[in-house]
Amino acid sequence: MATADSHFRVIVLCTFITLLTVLSVGLNFGNVSSLEESSSSLPLVHKGERLQVTQIQDDNEDEYKILGLTPNHSVRVGITDLKGNSIDTNSEIIYHGRFLHITDMHPDELNKLGSSIPKKCHKKLSYIPEDELCHPLGDAMSGCDSPMQLYEDTLAWIRKNLKDKIDFVIWTGDNVRHDNDRGHPRLEGDIFKMNQNVANKMAEVFMDEGEEDDMPLERRVKIIPSLGNNDVYPHNLVAPGPTLQTREMYKIWRDFVPAEQMHTFDRGIYFFREVIPGKLAVLSINTLYFFKSNPLSDNCDGRKQPGYKLFEWLSVTLNELRRRHMKVWLSGHVPPIPKNLHYSCYTKMAVWMHEYRDIIIGGLYGHMNTDHFVPLDSVKAWKSIKGQNDENCTDENCTDENDVEDYKDVIDMYGGMGLLDEDFGVTRKSKRYDSAPQGKVTYLEDIRDSMFARIKGKNKSGEHGDRYAFAHVTASVIPTFNPGFRIWEYNVTDLLKGDIERQFEPWTDFFTRINQELDESDELADILETFDDDDPRTKNYYTLAKDKTIPQIMPPGTPLGPGYVMQLFSPERYTQYYLDLDSAAKDPDFKLDYRVHYSTNDKPYDMDSLLVEDWMELARRLAQSSPLKKSHRGKGDKENKQDLQELSAVSDLWKTFIDRAFLSTGYQNFPFSTN
Numbered sequence: 001m002a003t004a005d006s007h008f009r010v011i012v013l014c015t016f017i018t019l020l021t022v023l024s025v026g027l028n029f030g031n032v033s034s035l036e037e038s039s040s041s042l043p044l045v046h047k048g049e050r051l052q053v054t055q056i057q058d059d060n061e062d063e064y065k066i067l068g069l070t071p072n073h074s075v076r077v078g079i080t081d082l083k084g085n086s087i088d089t090n091s092e093i094i095y096h097g098r099f100l101h102i103t104d105m106h107p108d109e110l111n112k113l114g115s116s117i118p119k120k121c122h123k124k125l126s127y128i129p130e131d132e133l134c135h136p137l138g139d140a141m142s143g144c145d146s147p148m149q150l151y152e153d154t155l156a157w158i159r160k161n162l163k164d165k166i167d168f169v170i171w172t173g174d175n176v177r178h179d180n181d182r183g184h185p186r187l188e189g190d191i192f193k194m195n196q197n198v199a200n201k202m203a204e205v206f207m208d209e210g211e212e213d214d215m216p217l218e219r220r221v222k223i224i225p226s227l228g229n230n231d232v233y234p235h236n237l238v239a240p241g242p243t244l245q246t247r248e249m250y251k252i253w254r255d256f257v258p259a260e261q262m263h264t265f266d267r268g269i270y271f272f273r274e275v276i277p278g279k280l281a282v283l284s285i286n287t288l289y290f291f292k293s294n295p296l297s298d299n300c301d302g303r304k305q306p307g308y309k310l311f312e313w314l315s316v317t318l319n320e321l322r323r324r325h326m327k328v329w330l331s332g333h334v335p336p337i338p339k340n341l342h343y344s345c346y347t348k349m350a351v352w353m354h355e356y357r358d359i360i361i362g363g364l365y366g367h368m369n370t371d372h373f374v375p376l377d378s379v380k381a382w383k384s385i386k387g388q389n390d391e392n393c394t395d396e397n398c399t400d401e402n403d404v405e406d407y408k409d410v411i412d413m414y415g416g417m418g419l420l421d422e423d424f425g426v427t428r429k430s431k432r433y434d435s436a437p438q439g440k441v442t443y444l445e446d447i448r449d450s451m452f453a454r455i456k457g458k459n460k461s462g463e464h465g466d467r468y469a470f471a472h473v474t475a476s477v478i479p480t481f482n483p484g485f486r487i488w489e490y491n492v493t494d495l496l497k498g499d500i501e502r503q504f505e506p507w508t509d510f511f512t513r514i515n516q517e518l519d520e521s522d523e524l525a526d527i528l529e530t531f532d533d534d535d536p537r538t539k540n541y542y543t544l545a546k547d548k549t550i551p552q553i554m555p556p557g558t559p560l561g562p563g564y565v566m567q568l569f570s571p572e573r574y575t576q577y578y579l580d581l582d583s584a585a586k587d588p589d590f591k592l593d594y595r596v597h598y599s600t601n602d603k604p605y606d607m608d609s610l611l612v613e614d615w616m617e618l619a620r621r622l623a624q625s626s627p628l629k630k631s632h633r634g635k636g637d638k639e640n641k642q643d644l645q646e647l648s649a650v651s652d653l654w655k656t657f658i659d660r661a662f663l664s665t666g667y668q669n670f671p672f673s674t675n
């Protein structure tokens with residue numbers, strides 16, 4: 001049986017970092033005797049000892065520079081005597097203040113070297129034109145999934161270069177090839193098997209030397225998977241649990257999901273991990289219950305809806321994390337963008353992020369294959385939720401049309417093509433690009449003009465941008481564009497300072513409680529279902545059982561969390577990596593080597609930190625490059641000249657944003673990039 005997170009064991013770390021001088025930060029952690037009894041997470045401290053956090057000085061600074069990472073960023077937590085002399089080096093634990101976000105790997109076992117792009121790289125033909133030939137590491141904008149070599153070499157590269165520099169991995173799904181080849185339909189058994197293979201591989205890739213094979217949950221690098229819309233059969237389709245599917249996914253992810261959460265996991269493939277025990281957690285959300293393309297979910301308002309139940313779980317979980325003074329990242333596959341999600345799920349997501357802005361740092365997603373970010377506006381979301389209590393309101397007309405009408409959305413674009421969620425089968429001038437995605441530049445322009453441009457000024461958004469939260473969508477490994485992933489760096493300067501003396505019930509008690517509460521709610525939903533619509537008892541039952549899927553207002557005076565004000569766990573920067581597939585294709589001896597695409601503090605983003613305000617600022621700058629703004633200009637020559645200069649600077653910013661979104665594939669120059 002897997003051991004609980006709460007029984008944190010200190011791992012003997014291998015000597016992957018040569019430790020030079022140690023800069024003592026010398027924090028005193030107060031009452032030591034209470035720690036002894038605590039069920040919490042830190043190394044055991046005895047009388048006459050204390051915990052000490054020290055900054056590590058890396059001697060391989062060049063390596064960090066090449067990787068675009070900040071040297072000397074890691075800290076070590078160790079036990080010393082009261083004079084500060086180290087007592088037990090074996091019990092030391094290192095936090096690097098970094099994590100990996102990787103998504104949409106889509107390894108494809110059918111992908112063959114030297115096969116044909118129009119055949120999804122599944123088939124060799126007697127004659128294949130040069131530009132339709134499939135390459136060993138994949139071909140951008142080809143509509144083919146990842147060759148096994150791309151998938152394997154990518155993970156090997158990450159193991160070699162990054163594994164020893166990170167604390168955890170957020171892995172947001174889609175580990176199976178697309179259902180895009182009618183000659184090779186996907187089967188349920190194959191999908192489970194591929195999910196299992198990728199899970200095994202992930203567990204292996206992030207295992208430290210000397211770690212024990214039989215205790216995967218205890219390993220240093222925690223891995224938090226979430227479910228992708230292509231990880232299920234048929235794709236997009238997930239029923240409310242428990243089902244064969246939820247049980248199978250639990251088995252497949254048993255190395256990542258704490259055993260105490262099996263019951264909640266079985267409700268719908270969601271769970272959380274403490275990545276820094278007692279301090280920092282990551283929630284894995286099954287976004288397919290919010291996803292419009294999942295025919296088995298309709299909204300997040302009906303008590304029997306799996307999305308509603310997910311919010312019940314979120315409510316209890318976030319409350320508990322807040323009580324424990326923990327901070328949390330949200331993660332999932334499909335990002336909360338209005339037209340991706342049922343509107344009631346989208347607005348609930350926005351208000352939960354807002355009312356828990358003291359603990360939620362942000363949201364991390366995949367699915368779009370495009371590097372970008374989107375704001376969530378709590379004022380609009382609250383307005384819509386309140387409007388929905390209006391008896392005359394349906395999901396359709398409670399939507400704020402102004403906000404969503406402009407979107408060209410993946411679902412609408414591809415929905416007409418049946419079950420398929422990625423576009424293919426379009427006829428273009430070249431077969432090479434028949435399956436390249438359609439209209440992604442237009443999609444980003446829509447985000448710019450209808451979301452970024454509407455970000456309010458300080459008076460309406462709060463001193464630290466409290467009104468907003470952000471969802472961050474990373475690039476994919478699948479060569480829709482060039483393959484990529486990113487490393488986030490977060491603040492660990494003051495790790496473990498503060499309230500470690502608190503004692504909480506063991507997590508097992510909490511899970512007993514949460515299971516009971518959720519089961520009771522299920523029973524209530526069953527009772528309500530037996531009533532007629534106009535049964536007067538319905539109202540009483542609803543009053544009795546407050547709707548937990550709508551958050552309480554954040555208690556006034558609660559300090560803002562790491563997403564808003566620089567503090568422990570605040571995101572500082574990220575570095576985005578990419579693989580240039582064109583160079584790879586030209587060179588038969590090419591050895592896979594990811595390069596830094598950009599870091600957020602590089603020009604022209606120049607972001608000092610990645611707080612909500614920093615994202616608002618970048619969004620505003622991007623919005624200014626909109627042609628909507630340009631057209632309103634008709635001034636004197638002098639002003640015009642200055643305007644033009646400003647404009648060219650902002651449109652350079654937009655160009656950079658677009659180039660980064662498509663990982664320097666030049667996608668934006670193809671006619672199909674707009675629609």
Ligand SMILES: *[C@@H]1O[C@H](CO)[C@@H](O)[C@H](O)[C@H]1NC(C)=O
Binds near residue numbers: 031032033034
């Ligand atoms: C430490 O905690 C223990 C148990 O909570 C308490 O009895 C003791 O007075 C505390 N000591 C100090 C110095 O605060």
Ligand SMILES: *[C@@H]1O[C@H](CO)[C@@H](O)[C@H](O)[C@H]1NC(C)=O
Binds near residue numbers: 020057058071072
């Ligand atoms: C990191 O630590 C090394 C070793 O002490 C030192 O030489 C270097 O200047 C430090 N680098 C930074 C960026 O602080």
Ligand SMILES: *[C@@H]1O[C@H](CO)[C@@H](O)[C@H](O)[C@H]1NC(C)=O
Binds near residue numbers: 392393394397
């Ligand atoms: C909402 O839509 C329904 C049916 O489409 C319509 O009858 C109703 O008047 C609308 N309500 C509002 C407030 O627009």
Ligand SMILES: *[C@@H]1O[C@H](CO)[C@@H](O)[C@H](O)[C@H]1NC(C)=O
Binds near residue numbers: 390391392
């Ligand atoms: C709902 O619609 C009815 C009929 O159009 C109207 O009489 C009623 O006032 C509306 N209710 C609300 C809360 O607007």
Ligand SMILES: *[C@@H]1O[C@H](CO)[C@@H](O)[C@H](O)[C@H]1NC(C)=O
Binds near residue numbers: 457
């Ligand atoms: C913001 O509010 C202050 C005080 O109410 C007011 O003086 C100022 O003009 C407002 N600024 C903007 C840009 O609306």
Ligand SMILES: *[C@@H]1O[C@H](CO)[C@@H](O)[C@H](O)[C@H]1NC(C)=O
Binds near residue numbers: 491492494567
């Ligand atoms: C990390 O947060 C602390 C406050 O807790 C702050 O003093 C420090 O400057 C931050 N570090 C960075 C790199 O921003």
